[in-house]
Amino acid sequence: MLVVLKPGTPESAAAGVLTRLRMAGLAVHRTEHDGRVRIAAVGEPGAMDWDDVAKWPAVESVSKLARPFKLASRAFHPHDTVISVGRVAIGGVQLAIMAGPCSVEGEEQVFTIARAVAEAGATVLRGGAYKPRTSPYAFQGLGEEGLKLLRRAADANALAVVSEVMEPQLVGLLARYSDILQVGARNMQNYALLREVGHSDKPVLLKRGLSNTIEEWLLSAEHVMAHGNRQVILCERGIRTFETYTRNTLDLNAVPVVKELSHLPVIVDPSHGTGIRDKVAPMARAAVAAGADGLIIEVHHDPDRALSDGAQSLRPEQFVELVRQIRTIAEVLGRTV
Numbered sequence: 213m214l215v216v217l218k219p220g221t222p223e224s225a226a227a228g229v230l231t232r233l234r235m236a237g238l239a240v241h242r243t244e245h246d247g248r249v250r251i252a253a254v255g256e257p258g259a260m261d262w263d264d265v266a267k268w269p270a271v272e273s274v275s276k277l278a279r280p281f282k283l284a285s286r287a288f289h290p291h292d293t294v295i296s297v298g299r300v301a302i303g304g305v306q307l308a309i310m311a312g313p314c315s316v317e318g319e320e321q322v323f324t325i326a327r328a329v330a331e332a333g334a335t336v337l338r339g340g341a342y343k344p345r346t347s348p349y350a351f352q353g354l355g356e357e358g359l360k361l362l363r364r365a366a367d368a369n370a371l372a373v374v375s376e377v378m379e380p381q382l383v384g385l386l387a388r389y390s391d392i393l394q395v396g397a398r399n400m401q402n403y404a405l406l407r408e409v410g411h412s413d414k415p416v417l418l419k420r421g422l423s424n425t426i427e428e429w430l431l432s433a434e435h436v437m438a439h440g441n442r443q444v445i446l447c448e449r450g451i452r453t454f455e456t457y458t459r460n461t462l463d464l465n466a467v468p469v470v471k472e473l474s475h476l477p478v479i480v481d482p483s484h485g486t487g488i489r490d491k492v493a494p495m496a497r498a499a500v501a502a503g504a505d506g507l508i509i510e511v512h513h514d515p516d517r518a519l520s521d522g523a524q525s526l527r528p529e530q531f532v533e534l535v536r537q538i539r540t541i542a543e544v545l546g547r548t549v
Contacts, residue, residue, distance in 0.1 A: 213252075213253045213260075213262055213265075213274055213275070213276060213277060214250060214251070214252060214253075214273075214274070214275050214276070214277050214287060214288060215229065215233070215250070215251040215253055215265065215271060215273075215274050216248055216249070216250050216251075216271070216272045216273045216274075216275075217229065217248055217249040217250075217251070217270050217271060217272060218248070218270060218271070218272040219246075219247045219248050219272075220247070221248075221249060221270045225269070225270040226242075226249045226270065228270070229251065229268065229270055229271065230242065230251065232268075233251065233253045233260070233265075236255075236259045236260050237255055237256065237259050238253040238254060238255040238256075238259055238260070239253070239254045239255055239438070240252070240253055240254075241254070241282075241283055241288070241437075243288060243289045245289065245290045245291055246290075248272065250288060250289070252277060252282050252283060252288045254277075254282055254438075262274050279430075279473070280427065280431060280434075281427070281430040281431050281433065281434040281473075281474070282434065283434055283437040283438060283442065284430050284433045284434050284437060284444070284474045284475070284476055285430075285473065285474060285475075286472070286473065286474060286475050289475045290475070291475060292304075292475055292477070293442070293475045293476055293477060294477070295415050295443050295445060295477060297336065297372045297391050297392055297415055298335065298336070298370075298371070298372030298391060299335055299370065299372075300335040300336065300372065302415075302445055302477045302479070302505060302506055303445075303476075303477030303505050304505075305546070305547050305548060306547065306548050306549070307500065307504075307505065307506050307507070307538065307542055307547055307548065307549050308335060308336060308477075308479060308505060308506030308507075309329075309333055309334045309335060309336070309506060309507055309509075309535060309538070309549060310334065310335075310336035310337075310338045310374055310479070310506065310507065310508040310509070311329040311332075311334040311336075311337070311338060311507075311508070311509045311510070311511045311531060312325055312326065312329060312334075312337045312338040312339045312510070312511060313325050313338075313339050313340075313510065313511065313512050313518065313525070314339075314340055314343075314483075314510050314512070314518065314520040314521035314522075314525065315339065315340045315341075315343055315351060315353055315354075315358075315518075315519050315520045315521075316339045316340065316341050316353070316354055316358035316359075316361050316362050317354075317518070317519050318354075318361070319361055321512075321513070321514075322339060322361050322362060322365045323361075323364075323365045323368065324513050325365075325511055325512060325513055325528070326365035326366060326368065326369045326371060327365075327368075327369055328511065328513065328528035328531070329369075329371075329511055329528070329531060330369035330370065330371055331532075332528070332531050332532045332535045333535040333539075333549055334371065334531075334535075335371060335372065336371060336372045336373070336374050336391070336392065336508075337362065337365065337366040337369070337371040337372070337373055337374070338374050338375070338394075338508055338509075338510070339358070339362045339373075339375060340353055340358075340375060340376055340520075341353050341354055341355055341356070341357075341358030341359045341362060341375055341376075342355060342358075342375075342376060342377070342378050342382065343376075343520060344376070344378055344396055344398050344399075350520065351519040351520055356385060356389075359375060359385070359386070359388075359389040359390070360389065362375060362389065362390075363389045363390075372391040372392065373389065373390045373391050373392070374390060374391065374392035374393075374394050374417055374508070375389070375390045375392075375393075375394060376394040376395070376396050377390075377393050377394065377395065377405070377409065378396070378399065378405075379405065380404045380405050380407070380408040383405075383408045383409055383411075383412055387412055387413075387414050390414065391414065391415070392414065392415045392416070392417050392445070393409050393412060393414050393415070393416050393417070394416075394417040394419065394447075395409060395416060395417065395418050395419060395432075396419050397419045397420060397421050397422050397449055397484075398421070398422070400418065400419060400420060400421035400424060400428075400429065400432050401421060401424070401428070401432060403435060406432060406435040406436050406439075407435065407439050409436055409441065410435065410436040410437070410438065410439025410440055410441045411439055411440060411441070412441055413441070414441075414443070415443035415444070415445060416436050416441060416443060416444050416445065417445045417447055417479075417508075418432060418433055418436065418444055418445065418446055418447060419447045419449045419481070420446070420447065420448050420449060420451065420463075420466070421451075422450075422451060422452045422460070423451060423452050424451070426466055426469055426470060426473070429446065429466075429470075430446075430470070430473065430474055433446060433474075433476060444476050445476065445477050445478075445479060445505075446470060446474070446476050446477065446478045446479070447478075447479050447480070447481055447508060448462070448463055448464070448466045448467060448470075448478065448479075448480050448481065448485070448499075448504075449462075449480075449481035449484040449485055450462045450463065450481070450484055450485035450486070451463050458485075458486045458487055458488060458491060459484065459485075459486060459487020459488070459524070460484060460485055460486070460487065461485075462480070462482060462485030462486060462495050462499075464480070464495075464498055464499060464502045466478075467480065467499065467502040467503050467504050468502060468503055471503055477505040477506070478503075478504055478505055479504055479505055479506035479507060479508055480495075480496070480499035480502075480504045480506075480507055480508075481507070481508045481509075482495035482496045482499060482507065482509065483508070483509050483510040483521070483524045483525070483526075484510075484521075484524070486524065487523065487524045488523065488524060489515070489523060489524055489525065489526060489530075492509065492524065492526055492534075493526075493530070493533075493534045493537070496509065496534055496538065497534075497537055497538065497541055500538055500541045500542060500545070501541055501545070503545075507538070509526060509531065509534070510524055510525040510526065511525060511526050511527075511528060511531045512525035512526075512527070513527070513528055515527060535549060
């Protein structure tokens, strides 16, 4: 249920409402909008007499949160969530540009790419140290050594870091080096992992699963938020359809749909969404035009020799040109890069 308090309600009275709801065994989550405290009370429907709650002196209204994703919904939190990471605010007027290699391969590689993407306008360095690969014989990443290199390269170029966490027991390690914890498409419904990142104080980049609906995606975000971490960034990265020409089918419909349903920022991954280098730029441009809050793009200075995903990685000069184009589109939409 959604309990909205009257404007100007003293903090003591608001705290009293929260306490009474908790005493009924409900999980209580608070936000504010338009000068009013808004409370999502989640739990057994019959735990309270809601007609009686509506008569409490501090309460303005009581209504049902109809969506199964409660905390991620606009009904609970009507205005856009903005998540600050380093020098970028994800979800605000400024578009977040995350870029870097699929995998951290070595010091020279990651420092070269970090410098190139920073000079082009990226604010977050992406890179995998632990790699979930379809084949067990493919390069699996450098582990903690890769995280150390990623952190050093990012710090040298005033960038934040996003890197994927694959297992609950690795959350603490990833959080030591990364500013954003990425939950990959294969782990979107790994509830043990969602619970663990939900206990973290680091923002979570949640990629949509390969075959998941928008509602399932938002419910995965709900798992993270229900455990205390409301800093969730959604990432559309393509879904599996009958089409085989591209690696995935990039679902740009999801951007305006999710922006209507949820207050969480949405970014797009055109690299995994297409899997083809010369298709990345057009889909990146389309994503920004559709209202995405940012992009995450794979860039490699020598993609033909990349240990993973070279075929979809932009060369630095291609990335420079793409950012130039994105700036132009962003300006039309009243946004910046």
